[in-house]
Amino acid sequence: MNPRHGRWSPAQWRAVAPDVAAIRREGWPVHAICRVCGLQMKVDLARLERTRGPGFVLWGRTSDCRRLHCPGKVVFMARPPRAEGEVPML
């Protein structure tokens, strides 16, 4: 384990796993969190790869919150095993 991983920026993690196929290969769990209501949702990476293709990029992307009547957008958070906590996929 590289102790410097704890200080890596999202861009550095993105370089390790730029697309959904690479994130699955690395084994990183990903979830979405709404900036307005705080709803957290598990992201089904296998389904995403099947429906959007292995080159689909979650980095820099937002999506509508799925909670009824919530106008918020979700951001995606990855949890690389080597990172200290979550990495916002900005």
Ligand SMILES: [Zn+2]
């Ligand atoms: Zn919401």
